[in-house]
Amino acid sequence: MYRELDVQGAVSLDVLGDKTLSRCSLDRRSFLKCALATGAALGMSEVAEPAVGAAPWTGQQSPDDSRFVVEAKFYEKLENRKIKCKLCPRECKVGDRERGYCGVRENRGGTYYTVVHSRVCAAHVDPVEKKPLFHYLPGSLAFSIATAGCNVNCKFCQNWDISQSRPEQIPADYAPPQRVVELAKQYSCPTIAYTYSEPVIFSEYLMDTADAGHAADVRSIVVSNGYMQEEALKAAYGKMDAVKIDLKSFSESYYQKVVTGELKPVLDSLVTLKKIGKWTEIVYLMVPTLNDSETEIRGLAQWIKTNLGVDVPLHFTQYHPEYLLKNLPITPVPTLERSKAIADAEGLHYVYIGNVPGHPAQNTYCPKCKRLLVERVGFTASQMLIRNGSCPFCQHPIPGVWHT
Amino acid sequence: MNTMHDTSRRDFLKGTLAGAALLRSGRGTGLLAAAEEGAALAKSRVVIAHDALLRGTASTPGSGVDSRRMLALLDRAVQALFDRDRPIEAWKKLVRPGEMVGLKVNTLGGRGISTNPQLVEAICERLQEAGIEAANIVVWDRSSDELERAGFHVSMGGNRVQCFGTDRVDYEQDLVTWGSIGSRLSKILTQRSNVLINVPVLKDHDGAGVTIALKNMYGVIHNPNKYHPDGCDPFIADLNVLPEIRTRMRLTICDATTAMYEGGPAYKPEHSWRANSLIVSQDPVALDSTGWQIIERKRAEHGLKTLEADGRAPRYIATAADAQHRVGTNDPARISTIEI
Numbered sequence: 001m002y003r004e005l006d007v008q009g010a011v012s013l014d015v016l017g018d019k020t021l022s023r024c025s026l027d028r029r030s031f032l033k034c035a036l037a038t039g040a041a042l043g044m045s046e047v048a049e050p051a052v053g054a055a056p057w058t059g060q061q062s063p064d065d066s067r068f069v070v071e072a073k074f075y076e077k078l079e080n081r082k083i084k085c086k087l088c089p090r091e092c093k094v095g096d097r098e099r100g101y102c103g104v105r106e107n108r109g110g111t112y113y114t115v116v117h118s119r120v121c122a123a124h125v126d127p128v129e130k131k132p133l134f135h136y137l138p139g140s141l142a143f144s145i146a147t148a149g150c151n152v153n154c155k156f157c158q159n160w161d162i163s164q165s166r167p168e169q170i171p172a173d174y175a176p177p178q179r180v181v182e183l184a185k186q187y188s189c190p191t192i193a194y195t196y197s198e199p200v201i202f203s204e205y206l207m208d209t210a211d212a213g214h215a216a217d218v219r220s221i222v223v224s225n226g227y228m229q230e231e232a233l234k235a236a237y238g239k240m241d242a243v244k245i246d247l248k249s250f251s252e253s254y255y256q257k258v259v260t261g262e263l264k265p266v267l268d269s270l271v272t273l274k275k276i277g278k279w280t281e282i283v284y285l286m287v288p289t290l291n292d293s294e295t296e297i298r299g300l301a302q303w304i305k306t307n308l309g310v311d312v313p314l315h316f317t318q319y320h321p322e323y324l325l326k327n328l329p330i331t332p333v334p335t336l337e338r339s340k341a342i343a344d345a346e347g348l349h350y351v352y353i354g355n356v357p358g359h360p361a362q363n364t365y366c367p368k369c370k371r372l373l374v375e376r377v378g379f380t381a382s383q384m385l386i387r388n389g390s391c392p393f394c395q396h397p398i399p400g401v402w403h404t
Numbered sequence: 405m406n407t408m409h410d411t412s413r414r415d416f417l418k419g420t421l422a423g424a425a426l427l428r429s430g431r432g433t434g435l436l437a438a439a440e441e442g443a444a445l446a447k448s449r450v451v452i453a454h455d456a457l458l459r460g461t462a463s464t465p466g467s468g469v470d471s472r473r474m475l476a477l478l479d480r481a482v483q484a485l486f487d488r489d490r491p492i493e494a495w496k497k498l499v500r501p502g503e504m505v506g507l508k509v510n511t512l513g514g515r516g517i518s519t520n521p522q523l524v525e526a527i528c529e530r531l532q533e534a535g536i537e538a539a540n541i542v543v544w545d546r547s548s549d550e551l552e553r554a555g556f557h558v559s560m561g562g563n564r565v566q567c568f569g570t571d572r573v574d575y576e577q578d579l580v581t582w583g584s585i586g587s588r589l590s591k592i593l594t595q596r597s598n599v600l601i602n603v604p605v606l607k608d609h610d611g612a613g614v615t616i617a618l619k620n621m622y623g624v625i626h627n628p629n630k631y632h633p634d635g636c637d638p639f640i641a642d643l644n645v646l647p648e649i650r651t652r653m654r655l656t657i658c659d660a661t662t663a664m665y666e667g668g669p670a671y672k673p674e675h676s677w678r679a680n681s682l683i684v685s686q687d688p689v690a691l692d693s694t695g696w697q698i699i700e701r702k703r704a705e706h707g708l709k710t711l712e713a714d715g716r717a718p719r720y721i722a723t724a725a726d727a728q729h730r731v732g733t734n735d736p737a738r739i740s741t742i743e744i
Contacts, residue, residue: 097669
């Protein structure tokens with residue numbers, strides 16, 4: 001039986017990092033995950049733990065599975081009971097009784113269904129800085145949820161055990177939208193975050209939850225790869241209060257080889273988000289030798305400046321060996337610093353370095369007077385000086401969502 | 405009927421060398437005969453066994469498969485493959501007492517087009533006669549629900565043949581990788597089987613072109629949905645190279661009692677036919693090549709385009725045969741097709 005999602009006694013893994021260990025069994029993988037979770041408390045971003053309160057998986061299929069099955073949006077019916085998915089640029093043509101690339105959307109007799117609506121496999125209370133979103137309610141908490149599945153297959157994925165699995169292969173709790181909103185309020189989270197795996201693939205659930213949240217004054221943010229069709233993006237992420245896009249690289253070949261996706265649609269998504277006025281931050285995970293050339297970084301910065309403007313925050317984050325890409329070292333800090341220097345020189349105003357605890361480039365500075373505005377320690381905003389969206393020293397406007 | 409192909413240069417040389425050796429030993433019956441025997445040894449055998457009365461006589465037609473005739477058909481096929489007079493001799497070449505044998509069936513298509521339980525019963529009967537304990541035989545696929553929908557009775561524990569899906573025991577935690585593949589393997593494969601007998605079906609596949617022996621291994625991994633782009637090429641070939649699969653694989657018995665030439669992988673009765681056959685080989689690439697041609701012939705009969713013309717030729721078969729994979733051969737000159 002699937003349990004209703006409950007976080008009693010299990011507050012933030014990051015706030016109570018040492019308690020994480022008590023919830024982990026001692027097999028090798030759990031040990032590694034514990035270590036990663038501890039690492040997360042120290043600065044590594046967005047590693048998901050299993051859903052809080054989830055019972056050990058028995059492997060039994062449950063008749064309750066039907067609770068998670070809802071007709072999908074964004075598809076068209078074809079002849080011979082096939083469908084074409086219109087959610088992401090992959091446009092999977094899916095035959096009867098088959099699933100798309102994401103593994104969570106299934107054709108049943110010519111009708112396409114999501115099988116992960118309200119099927120939460122990871123839920124935590126996280127600082128919003130962990131997403132990372134640095135220009136969105138600093139110091140606030142986000143009730144963060146994920147389902148299984150992803151529409152790409154990044155070789156470095158930190159959460160591959162949920163993103164690259166089918167929903168029936170991992171423990172899950174039943175969390176209808178209203179329940180998520182209740183829990184967010186219960187844990188004093190002004191925001192619900194859709195994160196960890198890939199929210200593109202649970203868009204229907206995200207949309208319903210965002211609507212329920214807004215009706216109760218709870219906001220929504222999404223952490224996504226942006227690999228999505230425009231219509232779906234507008235419909236789903238149009239309901240978000242802020243968006244973080246993982247721009248994996250600025251080269252098509254990297255997207256093909258390392259991500260199993262495409263760059264162009266992600267760039268298009270960023271432009272669309274700009275057009276619809278959605279607060280957006282970009283994360284660029286820097287993988288040594290694969291996407292860290294000066295040429296690529298300069299091209300990236302110039303593209304952002306031209307198409308999105310200089311005020312879009314850009315986070316260069318440190319890669320750690322994981323999943324199928326374990327043969328490369330952790331990104332050297334000087335590489336991150338060099339990239340930041342390039343982006344700064346191209347004129348971007350808010351270029352951060354992430355996953356490097358204690359680095360001064362995780363703070364926010366006024367682009368005009370250069371004074372410190374937001375100081376961060378780990379995932380905590382220890383000092384927040386921005387007032388009414390402006391620098392208190394020179395009154396330069398600082399873009400973002402600063403106040404509830 | 406033994407369908408003979410032209411002897412390739414390599415086969416000829418092998419045959420000549422074998423013949424010369426036999427002549428030196430004084431056991432030869434002539435250079436030509438020895439050469440033929442040597443060439444035959446170098447080929448992959450594929451047996452196509454057919455029984456028009458598998459589902460009953462014209463006066464007693466029925467949709468169900470006759471278990472007794474199925475056993476007889478299996479025996480004929482396996483005996484022909486191993487060139488043995490009695491089925492037990494053939495099976496004893498395959499398995500040894502004490503081994504754990506997994507029968508990987510295909511049950512995605514429900515009762516319409518899945519591995520026939522009668523065929524599996526027949527295999528289990530012969531395995532036990534060859535010394536395999538019932539409890540050391542496991543009939544499996546991805547999901548227990550799908551097994552039941554295909555007519556199998558899920559059974560775990562006790563001193564009987566086991567039958568369940570990977571959903572009951574999970575996948576290994578660690579990834580295995582080869583080429584384009586990075587997957588978790590079913591614990592049924594890794595922990596419950598040291599011998600694998602592949603028991604797929606013969607059908608069309610909208611993405612891969614055909615799904616027969618090689619593609620049936622998608623049911624072994626946790627993430628097959630990641631490996632359907634580009635006609636599943638090179639994913640299927642890469643998967644079949646994994647040592648955990650390759651070292652266990654002893655035999656493929658393709659259930660072609662019902663087959664599909666279009667509209668797969670889901671069951672489409674309007675595109676299926678009663679082939680009443682088994683296709684058996686120890687070379688899954690040769691078997692897939694043979695099965696592909698059977699499907700092409702049926703497509704032609706129905707006025708359909710070739711899979712190549714339809715943009716979905718199963719290129720993964722050639723990939724599985726190439727120098728990087730060497731899972732088997734797709735060279736007609738190196739395949740000995742035996743129809744009985």
